[in-house]
Amino acid sequence: NxxxxxxxxxxxxxxxxxxxxxxxxxxxxxxxxxxxxxxxxxxxxxxxxxxxxxxxxxxxxxxxxxxxxxxxxxxxxxxxxxxxxxxxxxxxxxxxxxxxxxxxxxxxxxxxxxxxxxxxxxxxASVKDDSSHEWRLRRFVKGRHCNACQRQLTGLNKLGLRCVLCRYTVHDKCLVRAPASCIATYAKSGPQQHRGCQQPQHHWTEGNCAGARCGRCRRTLGRSLANLRCRWCQVCLHGRCAEQWADQACDFGPLRQQLLPPGALYPAVLDGRPTSLTLRLVPPPDCVPVLAFVNPKSGGRQGARVLRRLRYLLNPRQVYDLISDGGPMRGLRLFHQLQQFRVLVCGGDGTAGWLLEAMDTFDWPGDRPPVAVLPLGTGNDLARCLGWGGGYEGEPLEGILQRVAAGTAVRLDRWRIDFSTEPAGGDAQQAAESGRPPVGIVNNYFSIGVDAAIARRWHLSRERHPKRFNSRLRNKIYYAGIGASELLGATCKNLHRDLDIVCDGCVLNLADGPPLEGVAVLNIASVYGGRSLWSDRPGHRQFARQDMGDGLLEVVALKGAVHAGLVAGGFPSSGRRLAQCSEIVIRTRRSFAMQIDGEPWQQPAGTVSICRAGQAAVLAAPPPARPSGLGRLLCHRGGGSEE
Ligand SMILES: [Zn+2]
Ligand SMILES: [Zn+2]
Ligand SMILES: [Zn+2]
Ligand SMILES: [Zn+2]
Incomplete structure (x- = not known):
């Protein structure tokens, strides 16, 4: 044998x-x-x-x-x-x-x-050899030394190559002299083979410490290449202090409760237990790892920058590029084996919806892992009403990862929306021209009438002149402008004559009260990048407080084009409350503009029905805290980092 x-x-x-x-x-x-x-x-x-x-x-x-x-x-x-x-x-x-x-x-x-x-x-492809650097050409503003030849990166542009994962930096001509191997992202042996015999290792790179304090003598460090920074725990040391430090194990620093240390992943087959998994994850007991997904196309260059930064701060195997990794499935499949983890999705509402739908395809034996949203670009209603803000403005990602760990899991109702059209000739033709409804799930809101018409015009103009629409403020003003121009008013006048709204089996009486030109159905409090349309007021006993996880939708009337323009532009303005219910059927007798979560289209006459489709778990951000203890520690450890 x-x-x-x-x-x-x-x-x-x-x-x-x-x-x-x-x-x-x-x-x-x-x-x-x-x-x-x-x-x-x-x-x-x-x-x-x-x-x-x-x-x-x-x-x-x-x-x-x-x-x-x-x-x-x-x-x-x-x-x-x-x-x-x-x-x-x-x-x-x-x-x-x-x-x-x-x-x-x-x-x-x-x-x-x-x-x-x-x-x-x-x-x-996901278990490709992980020892190679990930080089990126970049321009260094401050004097930076080449790790290979020790000379400064000089010249007009101060161009150099830096590894995204370990921050080793070289002249392009010095690339051949860079060490062959980068960081190890997982253990290459099973738990039996390496148990007890190995303590976590630092991964030191010389330089990149300017402004930080030495982890041993506490003095401020300069630019010298004699200084060292560990890519995992972010500790910086003088070269002369490093010798006394040599026996200290790496503790993975301030993010140790969110970071998957390389020793927590190993090839699943090496423990001899049957599984189809490639890597087995065994995080340390006090660690609830963050699984991050980034849409690099969101927010201009911001998305790509957030992606690189997260891949440096965490284990790169926790961070996925939604475009080059072909969506969220690879990351979800790897993490599905864990009892507990938190998800951070970086992008707009569309990206968050994409992830929530991908998570629906898994069977979660315990609680679903809660999802936090870092808002990139425009269209961030879900992030805003969860307290993550309306748009990321370059705050340190260390702090955001800490807030993900401190956030509270809450439930988000999700709604299935179905459309059926009357077999009428003219409208069917029109439907072919106006595109299909975007998705079958509503996370944030659905609307019909004047505001959807405004959104549709805005989308069409943006497709024609993308450069005009790259500022959040300008978008707001433009929105308000379309509404005020009254061009659309005529198309939505007397909306109630052309549609019926049935809430939990009762037909709403739309003919009474001031005329309405649009109806919005809300799941979350903050939509259109603005304040609540529903606007919870104390002492209003007819309706319950708005809650994204109570199984109820709020139905609100929009008064007219000017009002809808202000609302759509994110200016504070509330609608007229019509109903709170758990099931809605809308019958239309002509074609209407509609939108779901900011995606508008034109829908021919027919029936729209909305009913609940389960719940997702999302993370509400903790209130922003003043920098104290941990925050200060983060600031000082982060010093000298150039991005
Ligand atoms: Zn590297
Ligand atoms: Zn060099
Ligand atoms: Zn370390
Ligand atoms: Zn020192």
């Missing part, structure tokens, strides 16, 4: 299994399978390994596959000492009939539940 194991090793190192399948062929299959589901890729692999189309993998073929898996693990620097027996055990547990061979069903079931087959064959 030992001989055959040796054969496997030899054949693996020559890159060809005994079944005659080599790794480059496996990669080839994976390229052809791009965009297919993991199940489909697994099935193609099965047929690739099954020589002669027997319909099963025999002992030799399974042995060759294990050999290739060990080779891939070794190339990722994993501790492979016990990997072969672990894999042999896990693979043969898949043999359901005990004939010493694996059927296609065994193989697919294994890949889905007990062996991370695709990552172990090198077909999962």
């Amino acid at each position: 030992s001989m055959s194991a040796g054969q496997h090793t030899n054949s693996a190192s020559s890159n060809a299994g005994i079944a005659g399948v080599d790794l480059s062929l496996v990669r080839c299959v994976s390229n052809l399978e791009l965009g297919k589901s993991p199940e489909q890729t697994l099935e193609s692999l099965f047929h690739l390994f099954d020589t002669g189309d027997k319909g099963y993998l025999d002992a030799g073929e399974v042995g060759a596959i294990i050999g290739q898996m060990v080779q891939v693990a070794a190339s990722l620097d994993w501790d492979t000492a016990e990997l072969r027996p672990i894999l042999t055990d896990l693979m043969w547990r898949l043999d359901s009939d005990g004939y010493g061979r694996l059927s296609l069903a065994d193989w697919l079931r294994g890949g889905a539940s007990s062996v991370p087959i695709l990552p172990l064959l090198g077909l999962d």
